[in-house]
Amino acid sequence: MPVLCFLLLLLAVFITLAFIRASLLVWTGITMLILVIVTALNALPTAFLIFIWFIFLLVCIPLNILPLRRRLISRYLLPLLKKSMPPMSDTERQALEAGTTWWDAELFSGKPDWSILLDQPAPKLSKEEQDFLDGPVEELCGMLNDWEINHTLHDLPPDVWKFIKSNYFFGMIIPKSFGGLEFSAQAHSAVVMKVASRSVAAAVTVMVPNSLGPGQLLMNYGTEEQKNHYLLRLARGEEVPCFALTSPWAGSDAAAMRDTGIVRRGEFEGVKNVLGIQLNWEKRYITLAPIATVLGLAFKLFDPDHLLGEKEERGITLALIPTNTPGVAIGKRHLPLEQAFQNGPVTGRDVFIPVEWIIGGVDYVGQGWRMLMECLADGRSISLPSLAAGAGKLCVRATGAYARIRRQFRIPIGRMGGVEEALARIAGNTYAMDATRQMTAIAVDQGEKPSVISAIAKYHCTERMRQVVNDAMDVFGGTAIIMGPMNLLARTYEAIPISITVEGANILTRSLIIFGQGVIRCHPYLLKEIRAASESDESASLKAFDRALFAHIGFVGSNKVRSLLLGLTGGRLARPPVTGPARGYARHIERLSANLAFVSDIVLAVLGGALKRKEKLSARLGDVLAQLYIASAAIQRFETQGRKEEDIPYLQWTCEDALYQAQQQLDNFLHNFPNRWISRWLRFFIFPLGRPYSPPGDALGHRIAASILEPGATRDRLTSGIYITNKPDDPLGRIECALEAVMDATEAEEKLRRARKAGVVTALDDETAITELREADLVNEEEEALLRKAAQSVWQAIIVDSFDPGVL
Numbered sequence: 001m002p003v004l005c006f007l008l009l010l011l012a013v014f015i016t017l018a019f020i021r022a023s024l025l026v027w028t029g030i031t032m033l034i035l036v037i038v039t040a041l042n043a044l045p046t047a048f049l050i051f052i053w054f055i056f057l058l059v060c061i062p063l064n065i066l067p068l069r070r071r072l073i074s075r076y077l078l079p080l081l082k083k084s085m086p087p088m089s090d091t092e093r094q095a096l097e098a099g100t101t102w103w104d105a106e107l108f109s110g111k112p113d114w115s116i117l118l119d120q121p122a123p124k125l126s127k128e129e130q131d132f133l134d135g136p137v138e139e140l141c142g143m144l145n146d147w148e149i150n151h152t153l154h155d156l157p158p159d160v161w162k163f164i165k166s167n168y169f170f171g172m173i174i175p176k177s178f179g180g181l182e183f184s185a186q187a188h189s190a191v192v193m194k195v196a197s198r199s200v201a202a203a204v205t206v207m208v209p210n211s212l213g214p215g216q217l218l219m220n221y222g223t224e225e226q227k228n229h230y231l232l233r234l235a236r237g238e239e240v241p242c243f244a245l246t247s248p249w250a251g252s253d254a255a256a257m258r259d260t261g262i263v264r265r266g267e268f269e270g271v272k273n274v275l276g277i278q279l280n281w282e283k284r285y286i287t288l289a290p291i292a293t294v295l296g297l298a299f300k301l302f303d304p305d306h307l308l309g310e311k312e313e314r315g316i317t318l319a320l321i322p323t324n325t326p327g328v329a330i331g332k333r334h335l336p337l338e339q340a341f342q343n344g345p346v347t348g349r350d351v352f353i354p355v356e357w358i359i360g361g362v363d364y365v366g367q368g369w370r371m372l373m374e375c376l377a378d379g380r381s382i383s384l385p386s387l388a389a390g391a392g393k394l395c396v397r398a399t400g401a402y403a404r405i406r407r408q409f410r411i412p413i414g415r416m417g418g419v420e421e422a423l424a425r426i427a428g429n430t431y432a433m434d435a436t437r438q439m440t441a442i443a444v445d446q447g448e449k450p451s452v453i454s455a456i457a458k459y460h461c462t463e464r465m466r467q468v469v470n471d472a473m474d475v476f477g478g479t480a481i482i483m484g485p486m487n488l489l490a491r492t493y494e495a496i497p498i499s500i501t502v503e504g505a506n507i508l509t510r511s512l513i514i515f516g517q518g519v520i521r522c523h524p525y526l527l528k529e530i531r532a533a534s535e536s537d538e539s540a541s542l543k544a545f546d547r548a549l550f551a552h553i554g555f556v557g558s559n560k561v562r563s564l565l566l567g568l569t570g571g572r573l574a575r576p577p578v579t580g581p582a583r584g585y586a587r588h589i590e591r592l593s594a595n596l597a598f599v600s601d602i603v604l605a606v607l608g609g610a611l612k613r614k615e616k617l618s619a620r621l622g623d624v625l626a627q628l629y630i631a632s633a634a635i636q637r638f639e640t641q642g643r644k645e646e647d648i649p650y651l652q653w654t655c656e657d658a659l660y661q662a663q664q665q666l667d668n669f670l671h672n673f674p675n676r677w678i679s680r681w682l683r684f685f686i687f688p689l690g691r692p693y694s695p696p697g698d699a700l701g702h703r704i705a706a707s708i709l710e711p712g713a714t715r716d717r718l719t720s721g722i723y724i725t726n727k728p729d730d731p732l733g734r735i736e737c738a739l740e741a742v743m744d745a746t747e748a749e750e751k752l753r754r755a756r757k758a759g760v761v762t763a764l765d766d767e768t769a770i771t772e773l774r775e776a777d778l779v780n781e782e783e784e785a786l787l788r789k790a791a792q793s794v795w796q797a798i799i800v801d802s803f804d805p806g807v808l
């Protein structure tokens with residue numbers, strides 16, 4: 001009996017130590033202390049005591065004496081790791097190592113440090129940034145007529161181009177010292193979001209020079225001469241930039257491009273024997289290319305005559321080329337669906353440029369892929385998440401109002417359960433996108449280059465945008481389908497596949513990047529082990545490997561125990577520093593974080609390099625990470641915005657949706673894991689009491705849908721930052737006007753409804769019915785006016801365009 005009690009005590013102590021992630025030294029010290037006490041008390045049989053001391057010394061001595069540990073254990077494991085490491089191309093390595101980690105690394109740790117998230121202040125714009133949004137951005141939005149842009153002109157009108165350039169929209173990220181606006185990522189995102197809520201074509205036009213346009217590359221890597229020459233001109237819109245990476249043979253696998261540059265001496269602008277590069281390329285899909293004055297180009301550089309150094313194949317290199325350089329063919333346009341932003345192919349035949357045109361100069365020869373990956377992290381964090389949030393907010397604003405004013409079966413369609421379900425998704429997903437957008441911009445503003453987070457934000461915001469816009473199209477019915485100046489949503493609908501495809505096509509991003517890059521970059525020890533294994537100095541390699549390996553083993557053990565205990569207690573053992581409505585969700589995030597960390601290590605141990613080819617498994621774990629990121633973003637927003645009572649349903653919807661989706665992906669992962677035994681074993685630790693989460697319930701959906709059906713603070717907060725107009729002849733304005741009029745006439749409408757039910761009013765059309773109501777003295781003059789105004793406004797809001805024969 002004492003032996004059993006002792007073993008149970010030891011087990012409890014070990015579980016606690018694993019749960020709190022105690023160091024090896026603490027483990028050793030506490031175990032020794034227990035053994036000393038039981039020995040002193042003479043509480044156990046002597047033979048058992050000797051045995052237990054023997055085991056303790058056998059395990060603890062080699063583990064704690066590092067040279068012994070390296071000799072006895074790590075020395076044999078290091079070669080195994082080297083053998084199992086998948087071959088990695090230079091470009092893959094550069095992509096993996098590009099950028100930085102932030103909250104994503106905490107989620108991968110199994111025990112996130114919430115202070116990283118919660119110590120951030122609520123996003124705030126400077127006065128200058130807010131003035132820009134209220135001034136030039138508001139004015140620009142007012143100038144945009146999406147039908148005219150996309151259908152009539154197939155371009156932005158000249159006054160819009162002039163306005164964009166002269167108001168420095170192309171220089172938002174360029175430092176003031178170079179003539180730009182030097183906006184924060186938060187402000188940059190707010191501008192893109194607002195413009196996108198008005199016109200996607202205009203938003204893309206503004207977005208590109210501030211994303212992977214050459215501005216970003218120049219700021220990070222350009223020579224002083226290049227910065228001085230280009231940045232001011234780019235900021236002022238005197239240069240229109242584009243960046244050409246994609247070619248017909250190399251889309252997602254851009255590093256497989258066939259575009260080449262050969263280093264040679266030649267004649268340039270009348271000067272002979274200039275050290276330069278002869279370029280040949282064929283690029284397509286390039287935004288702004290047809291009108292660009294300066295082209296950023298990615299190509300593979302070769303130096304067969306060794307004019308730059310020993311190596312012949314120098315790798316992917318980037319250059320800035322004025323588009324009037326002989327040999328550059330530019331001007332043709334693609335038509336991306338019916339979106340009229342400038343996009344087209346650009347080719348170059350035997351274009352000779354001096355080596356000084358390489359971005360960063362010859363020092364940056366062959367560094368192109370790393371440069372692109374790092375800049376992509378910044379741009380991708382902002383552009384498409386902001387565009388998606390803008391689209392979502394537009395859908396919330398318009399669809400909520402439309403569902404209130406549009407009646408079928410004599411009631412507003414928004415009161416019907418099926419429509420309400422769609423409205424809840426529209427509002428909930430928009431809150432999730434906006435929280436994700438803002439939190440990601442916080443990371444960028446802190447100087448991070450968040451490669452994994454930018455992939456999460458890009459993929460999940462554009463996928464949620466797809467859901468939101470599809471739902472909004474369904475609710476609007478025919479009104480959204482019939483094209484014409486009055487159509488509000490069709491152009492946003494067209495933008496879905498574009499945003500899904502650009503800046504890392506979504507299927508690839510989900511299947512290859514989020515978990516693939518995430519697990520290596522965010523794992524606290526994996527990259528250290530990989531780096532140790534590739535270290536050439538054997539002794540340093542073994543030391544570094546040993547340190548990382550044993551920390552890693554402790555990490556796996558801790559995550560296993562945390563998974564089980566948090567699973568058994570429904571996360572109650574987690575102690576996130578969050579109180580109030582978000583606390584429960586933060587606990588569940590800790591639980592799933594431990595699950596993710598544990599599963600990741602097991603999958604790496606079992607599949608190793610083969611995981612790279614198991615895209616469906618990788619994608620599911622990437623989804624878990626991403627959903628945890630989205631739920632954290634909702635908590636961050638809720639907490640830093642003062643825990644607003646009216647935001648609680650949105651917090652609940654976003655977290656419940658994200659936790660449920662994370663759970664389902666973990667479940668699918670386990671279901672499809674190739675080894676059934678390991679899968680069952682994992683399931684025991686991950687779901688010890690079954691799957692705990694359900695999707696947001698109907699009652700919650702009802703509250704959310706109701707909050708966007710009527711004007712109010714919640715609706716305004718959810719849609720803040722987009723362009724809103726109440727001009728009655730505007731596609732959005734007419735719906736806003738109708739909602740206002742319908743709300744003003746609510747009481748009179750009720751009287752009309754009752755009069756119809758009682759048979760006092762029999763006319764089918766509104767005009768006559770209102771007259772009958774007034775004649776029956778059931779409404780006064782003022783109410784009659786309100787009813788007429790509401791009927792007229794609703795009519796204005798539901799009509800669609802029709803064209804005379806021949807016009808189309």
Ligand SMILES: Cc1cc2nc3c(=O)[nH]c(=O)nc-3n(C[C@H](O)[C@H](O)[C@H](O)COP(=O)(O)OP(=O)(O)OC[C@H]3O[C@@H](n4cnc5c(N)ncnc54)[C@H](O)[C@@H]3O)c2cc1C
Pocket residue numbers: 242243244245246250251252253284285286287288336343498501502503504505506507508509511512615
């Ligand atoms: C409107 C528009 C604007 C653009 N602007 C620019 C620009 O300014 N500059 C520029 O350089 N490029 C630009 N692009 C190109 C864009 O980045 C590419 O379209 C994108 O990289 C995908 O390439 P692809 O279209 O050739 O598709 P493909 O690479 O052929 O991909 C086809 C499908 O296969 C999937 N896929 C590919 N590889 C994998 C994998 N390993 N695992 C899983 N799935 C995979 C993709 O996700 C995609 O669904 C633009 C494209 C469009 C449509």
